[in-house]
Amino acid sequence: xxxxxxxxxxxxxxxxxxxxxxxxxxxxxxxxxxxxxxxxxxxxxxxxxxxxxxxxxxxx
Amino acid sequence: xxxxxxxxxxxxxxxxxxxxxxxxxxxxxxxxxxxxxxxxxxxxxxxxxxxxxxxxxxxxxxxxxxxxxxxxxxxxxxxxxxxxxxxxxxxxxxxxxxxxxxxxxxxxxxxxxxxxxxxxxxxxxxxxxxxxxxxxxxxxxxxxxxxxxxxxxxxxxxxxxxxxxxxxxxxxxxxxxxxxxxxxxxxxxxxxxxxxxxxxxxxxxxxxxxxxxxxxxxxxxxxxxxxxxxxxxxxxxxxxxxxxxxxxxxxxxxxxxxxxxxxxxxxxxxxxxxxxxxxxxxxxxxxxxxxxxxxxxxxxxxxxxxxxxxxxxxxxxxxxxxxxxxxxxxxxxxxxxxxxxxxxxxxxxxxxxxxxxxxxxxxxxxxxxxxxxxxxxxxxxxxxxxxxxxxxxxxxxxxxxxxxxxxxxxxxxxxxxxxxxxxxxxxxxxxxxxxxxxxxxxxxxxxxxxxxxxxxxxx
Numbered sequence: 001x002x003x004x005x006x007x008x009x010x011x012x013x014x015x016x017x018x019x020x021x022x023x024x025x026x027x028x029x030x031x032x033x034x035x036x037x038x039x040x041x042x043x044x045x046x047x048x049x050x051x052x053x054x055x056x057x058x059x060x
Numbered sequence: 061x062x063x064x065x066x067x068x069x070x071x072x073x074x075x076x077x078x079x080x081x082x083x084x085x086x087x088x089x090x091x092x093x094x095x096x097x098x099x100x101x102x103x104x105x106x107x108x109x110x111x112x113x114x115x116x117x118x119x120x121x122x123x124x125x126x127x128x129x130x131x132x133x134x135x136x137x138x139x140x141x142x143x144x145x146x147x148x149x150x151x152x153x154x155x156x157x158x159x160x161x162x163x164x165x166x167x168x169x170x171x172x173x174x175x176x177x178x179x180x181x182x183x184x185x186x187x188x189x190x191x192x193x194x195x196x197x198x199x200x201x202x203x204x205x206x207x208x209x210x211x212x213x214x215x216x217x218x219x220x221x222x223x224x225x226x227x228x229x230x231x232x233x234x235x236x237x238x239x240x241x242x243x244x245x246x247x248x249x250x251x252x253x254x255x256x257x258x259x260x261x262x263x264x265x266x267x268x269x270x271x272x273x274x275x276x277x278x279x280x281x282x283x284x285x286x287x288x289x290x291x292x293x294x295x296x297x298x299x300x301x302x303x304x305x306x307x308x309x310x311x312x313x314x315x316x317x318x319x320x321x322x323x324x325x326x327x328x329x330x331x332x333x334x335x336x337x338x339x340x341x342x343x344x345x346x347x348x349x350x351x352x353x354x355x356x357x358x359x360x361x362x363x364x365x366x367x368x369x370x371x372x373x374x375x376x377x378x379x380x381x382x383x384x385x386x387x388x389x390x391x392x393x394x395x396x397x398x399x400x401x402x403x404x405x406x407x408x409x410x411x412x413x414x415x416x417x418x419x420x421x422x423x424x425x426x427x428x429x430x431x432x433x434x435x436x437x438x439x440x441x442x443x444x445x446x447x448x449x450x451x452x453x454x455x456x457x458x459x460x461x462x463x464x465x466x467x468x469x470x471x472x473x474x475x476x477x478x479x480x481x482x483x484x485x486x487x488x489x490x491x492x493x494x495x496x497x498x499x500x501x502x503x504x505x506x507x508x509x510x511x512x513x514x515x516x517x518x519x
Binding site for chain 1: 108109112114154157158159161162201202203204205206207209239254255258259262263265266267268269270271281282283284287288290291292293294295296297
């Protein structure tokens with residue numbers, strides 16, 4: 001790990017495995033709920049929002 | 061290279077530094093970062109971010125074995141995290157996550173996640189620290205994770221529970237709000253939310269525990285690429301859906317002012333005409349609320365700064381900028397009675413509002429319905445406010461509400477016994493004092509109101 005010019009926090013490095021595991025469960029269940037809601041017609045796909053989604057388009 | 065012009069905030073990252081060359085901002089890159097820079101350039105990574113308007117574009121000026129010189133696109137007025145509205149802050153946080161996800165997918169990783177890496181240009185958040193991208197090392201955790209929490213996630217969650225004003229806390233913590241403090245300020249119920257618990261409360265505990273590991277005995281942590289993407293995506297989801305609990309005090313200000321429609325239109329016609337006559341390209345509207353009056357100006361402006369003390373008004377302004385895809389307005393939160401100070405090492409890393417506005421030097425300043433607040437709520441004498449307004453732009457359009465204006469009366473009445481102290485607040489005193497610093501170009505009464513508009517030119 002080069003160019004480390006600030007303290008990333010040791011605890012913060014160690015904890016990320018736990019944070020990631022919890023995040024995985026949350027993302028999985030949200031996705032599942034979303035699919036169920038779309039299936040039942042409660043939520044519509046692709047609603048217009050002020051904020052974009054996380055993807056960045058690659059240039060050709 | 062004249063190292064004396066090195067920007068005061070540019071000392072942390074050994075990859076290079078930023079300096080000004082006859083007023084133009086440039087960036088030097090050292091050999092230690094050549095590999096990264098070349099890969100980022102050749103792979104089209106930079107180009108893709110430029111095209112998406114996520115990273116400030118730059119051009120390469122020169123290249124030798126010892127340094128590469130690049131020149132980033134000019135940003136007329138930098139605004140700092142403690143001057144952003146809630147949704148601006150959100151956008152900056154989401155931009156950082158977006159960049160990190162894209163980086164990981166392309167073999168890079170953000171080596172820091174400071175909120176100061178971002179500012180706003182043409183109605184969008186833009187990343188300005190070009191050298192923040194490093195190579196991603198397989199199975200390594202995100203080393204900027206804690207910084208992201210203390211710079212972005214923590215402040216945003218605090219704002220949800222304590223109001224958008226709490227975002228100003230960042231002006232006291234240049235490297236993010238301490239994680240323990242964030243944890244202590246959140247209500248107990250946040251501990252019951254697994255997402256908030258792990259990203260804040262547990263993080264605070266872990267940091268506390270590993271704080272005393274001076275020998276570095278903790279073994280290096282590892283995290284899969286998928287794991288890191290989970291963290292980033294879940295933070296993105298959470299922040300995207302984060303909203304404030306409070307409602308705006310001023311949000312619907314124009315519905316409850318003492319203006320009748322006719323007077324309101326008259327006022328905006330006067331401003332419009334004066335701006336046209338002055339051929340102004342740039343302006344600042346001090347106390348500009350949601351930018352209503354700036355939007356009524358017909359003259360095409362190059363750049364308009366609109367500041368207000370109320371975070372919600374700035375937020376409302378920002379939402380309109382987004383909806384209308386406007387690129388000429390920069391909205392920001394500013395308390396004119398306590399404008400942003402110079403902070404950081406030697407008090408020079410982040411510039412004060414006053415220094416920035418003097419450099420920006422707008423063609424005209426709008427001070428609409430603010431003088432009574434400054435004089436009566438803030439106890440600022442006419443002499444002081446006149447000096448302030450005369451210090452950074454050539455022209456001033458100022459609205460003076462007379463003593464019998466209902467707002468002025470309300471402010472005066474709230475002074476109770478102290479009311480006599482404000483006898484100075486009248487037209488005669490105002491004109492006498494302001495004309496010491498300004499020449500009067502034009503003066504107009506707004507019919508059907510107790511207000512007068514002045515167009516002044518600095519002496």
